[in-house]
Amino acid sequence: MISIFRHRPRFPAIAAPRRARDLFNVHDLAAFALLIAAAALLGHGAAQMREPLAALSADPVSLQVANLPEYALRTTLRMFAAMLASLLFTFLVATWAAKSQRAEQAIVPALDILQSVPVLGFLSFTVSFFLGLFPGRQLGAECAAVFAIFTSQAWNMTFSFYQSLRTLPRDLDEVARGFGLSAWQRFWRLEAPFATPGLVWNMMMSMSGGWFFVVASEAITVGDTTVELPGIGSYLALAIAQQNVNAVIWAVLTMAALIALYDQLLFRPIVAWADKFRVEQTAGQQRPGSWVYAMARRTRLLKRALRPLAWLWQRALLWRWRPRAILAAPRADADVRRGDRIWLALVSATALCGAWIAFEYGRRTLTLGDLAEAFGGGLATLLRVAVLIAIATAIWVPVGVWIGLRPRWAQRVQPLAQLLAAFPANVLFPLAVIAILATGANPDVWLSPLMVLGTQWYILFNVIAGASAFPTDLREASNVYGLRSWTWWRRVIGPAIFPYYVTGALTASGGSWNASIVAEWVHWGDQRVQAHGLGAYIARATEAGDFPRIVLGVAVMSLFVTLFNRALWRPLYVYAERRLRLD
Numbered sequence: 001m002i003s004i005f006r007h008r009p010r011f012p013a014i015a016a017p018r019r020a021r022d023l024f025n026v027h028d029l030a031a032f033a034l035l036i037a038a039a040a041l042l043g044h045g046a047a048q049m050r051e052p053l054a055a056l057s058a059d060p061v062s063l064q065v066a067n068l069p070e071y072a073l074r075t076t077l078r079m080f081a082a083m084l085a086s087l088l089f090t091f092l093v094a095t096w097a098a099k100s101q102r103a104e105q106a107i108v109p110a111l112d113i114l115q116s117v118p119v120l121g122f123l124s125f126t127v128s129f130f131l132g133l134f135p136g137r138q139l140g141a142e143c144a145a146v147f148a149i150f151t152s153q154a155w156n157m158t159f160s161f162y163q164s165l166r167t168l169p170r171d172l173d174e175v176a177r178g179f180g181l182s183a184w185q186r187f188w189r190l191e192a193p194f195a196t197p198g199l200v201w202n203m204m205m206s207m208s209g210g211w212f213f214v215v216a217s218e219a220i221t222v223g224d225t226t227v228e229l230p231g232i233g234s235y236l237a238l239a240i241a242q243q244n245v246n247a248v249i250w251a252v253l254t255m256a257a258l259i260a261l262y263d264q265l266l267f268r269p270i271v272a273w274a275d276k277f278r279v280e281q282t283a284g285q286q287r288p289g290s291w292v293y294a295m296a297r298r299t300r301l302l303k304r305a306l307r308p309l310a311w312l313w314q315r316a317l318l319w320r321w322r323p324r325a326i327l328a329a330p331r332a333d334a335d336v337r338r339g340d341r342i343w344l345a346l347v348s349a350t351a352l353c354g355a356w357i358a359f360e361y362g363r364r365t366l367t368l369g370d371l372a373e374a375f376g377g378g379l380a381t382l383l384r385v386a387v388l389i390a391i392a393t394a395i396w397v398p399v400g401v402w403i404g405l406r407p408r409w410a411q412r413v414q415p416l417a418q419l420l421a422a423f424p425a426n427v428l429f430p431l432a433v434i435a436i437l438a439t440g441a442n443p444d445v446w447l448s449p450l451m452v453l454g455t456q457w458y459i460l461f462n463v464i465a466g467a468s469a470f471p472t473d474l475r476e477a478s479n480v481y482g483l484r485s486w487t488w489w490r491r492v493i494g495p496a497i498f499p500y501y502v503t504g505a506l507t508a509s510g511g512s513w514n515a516s517i518v519a520e521w522v523h524w525g526d527q528r529v530q531a532h533g534l535g536a537y538i539a540r541a542t543e544a545g546d547f548p549r550i551v552l553g554v555a556v557m558s559l560f561v562t563l564f565n566r567a568l569w570r571p572l573y574v575y576a577e578r579r580l581r582l583d
Contacts, residue, residue: 024301031295031302034265045077048230049142053131056138056227061234063247068235068254075218075231076258078142079210082149086206089150090157090199095187098165108162112565113558115155115510127227141227148217152514153206156458156507160202160465163503164195166577188317193277198500200274201465204267204414205458208421209511211255212454216518232258240523256419263415269293271414275407278469288407365548374549374556377534381520382560384448384533385512389505392456397501400460401493404467405475417464421457432522433529447531450519455511462504466497499576506569513561517542534560 048070061071097107127144134140168191176186210217218233228234232251239247272290296302403410432450436443470493478492516535522528530536538553540546 025298027295027298028301031299034292041073042077045073048074049077049138051138053136053138053141056141056229059230061228061230061238063235063239063242063244065250067230068232068250071231071235072254072258074229075214075233076262078146078217078231079149079207079214081146082153082210083203083207085146085150086154086157087203089154090161091192094158094161095165095191098162099183108570109562109566111155111158112510112562114151115507115514115561131227138229141229144227145217145229145231149210149214152209152213152217152511155510156209156503157199157202157206159503159507160198160462160500161195163499163573163576164198165191166573167499168194182319184319185317196274196277197469198462198465198503200267200270201461201468202503203270204263204418205421205461207262207267208259208418208457209454211259212421212515259419260415263418264290265292267418268411268414269296271411275468278471288411366552370549370552374534374537374552377532377537378556378560380444380531381513381516381533381535381557382564384451384516385509388448388452388456388512389459389509392452392459392508393501393505396456396460397463397497400463401467401497404464404497405470407468410464410468417457417460421454421461433527436529437527443529443531444533447519447522447529450522451512451515451535452508453515453519455508455515458508458511459501459504462500462507463497466500467493469500470496499573502569502572502576506565506573509564509569510561513557 093107093111097104097111126147127141130144130147131140134143172190172194173186176190181189214231214233215237216233218229218231219237228238232255236248236251238244239251268288268290269292272288272293275288403413432447435441436446474492474496478488483492513535516533517539518535520531520533520535521539522530530540534553534557538550538557541549541553
């Protein structure tokens with residue numbers, strides 16, 4: 001069971017050790033070595049990002065293998081900066097949507113729209129803004145790249161955290177309220193720990209999703225504006241443009257080494273730490289482990305150095321955040337309903353105003369033929385997304401359940417799954433282009449698998465998270481009652497993983513719409529192959545710098561994704577919230 005109530009913390013006096021070995025040990029030396037190395041790399045990368053923008057032209061991206069370590073550092077820093085921004089966004093926005101019905105009415109549809117807006121759609125309008133914000137500095141281009149990576153990371157984390165808060169067991173919430181915990185204390189003692197296992201797996205998926213779009217984030221071309229930031233993404237884009245197979249292989253190997261490195265140093269320790277937040281009455285027989293986590297637990301000097309911070313955090317958790325003297329009197333139900341109607345009217349009026357502005361802009365710059373082409377491409381892409389999500393569900397749900405129920409296998413598969421999820425579709429473009437041109441195959445069919453290559457893993461990671469969080473006592477009870485086969489899936493594991501699956505499938509479908517831009521318009525050198533769809537429409541408009549058609553394509557994609565989510569995924573969210581809670 002999650003431990004949400006603890007004694008009042010005290011700050012113990014630190015007695016002077018009698019011998020040096022009582023102060024530190026070999027684990028402290030290893031831990032401080034890792035921290036010093038991380039600080040040095042962070043300082044070096046940050047210094048490079050503050051260089052003048054003209055330095056990018058003087059020292060362009062090169063395919064020399066010796067440059068890969070520097071490029072790997074720059075890309076990794078951008079991705080972790082985007083991850084920190086995504087975490088902050090998740091805690092603020094997802095909590096607000098889960099706690100406030102009025103906020104939910106605006107935030108959830110906004111998230112549906114934002115996750116459907118392609119990375120190229122964001123880049124089309126943000127590159128100039130950030131370059132103007134930091135004129136003449138690389139920092140502007142760096143911010144544009146970080147923001148683009150953020151848009152590929154934040155949405156699934158937000159949906160995961162929101163889903164966990166909405167499906168929190170009622171008995172735990174009632175106990176927390178019964179003990180008089182404030183909203184601040186309930187969040188950090190109960191709600192955040194309950195949501196942590198699912199959030200951790202979605203963080204790993206977000207890092208991998210960032211790799212999938214890192215090429216578009218670092219090698220930015222919008223109309224006449226071209227910015228190539230040093231990094232693995234721009235290196236890979238240059239290798240594909242020059243048809244350099246050896247450079248492509250070196251880029252993929254470097255990416256694999258980076259994923260294995262931060263999996264061992266960061267994500268595996270976090271998974272081992274987050275295992276203690278599982279909701280169960282009995283301890284599991286198998287626990288995920290990590291040598292970094294075990295080393296940190298055995299340190300002495302590091303623990304002493306961090307003890308004041310831990311004490312301050314414990315004191316912060318005692319802060320009630322709600323002065324009792326100024327609590328407002330509860331409002332009547334009629335007032336609440338009136339306020340809800342006013343809020344809904346304001347949100348609807350804002351949406352209609354935005355739609356009217358977009359309509360007037362399109363009427364002045366576009367024709368009915370453009371509109372028909374965009375909607376026709378949207379229907380073709382919608383069909384591809386629906387078929388691919390159904391196929392990915394049939395394949396990865398059983399695999400994810402099998403892995404999630406076996407922590408040892410989850411540890412072995414974790415880095416491999418991250419690598420497969422991070423594997424950029426751009427690497428397979430040469431094979432796709434050559435095979436389609438050589439055989440005369442239909443690109444409308446054979447380019448489709450590229451759309452789901454990087455997004456099917458949202459389903460796998462979320463199902464693994466749901467199966468990993470499945471209480472051991474419930475699993476043992478199902479074994480005692482002899483539940484097997486279809487009954488076990490329908491009565492036991494299916495309801496347990498369903499909220500996680502809905503989150504994974506929702507983000508996978510949104511990611512597939514994003515991926516359609518690079519999957520329906522592929523090239524290898526000067527050779528191009530395209531499929532009929534909305535992704536190809538946006539890609540052509542972006543390459544030509546045709547902003548009216550970029551706006552039209554992004555708007556149509558947002559409309560399709562929002563309607564699809566409203567018709568399918570949102571009702572499933574409500575069903576999971578009302579019927580499948582672990583109460």
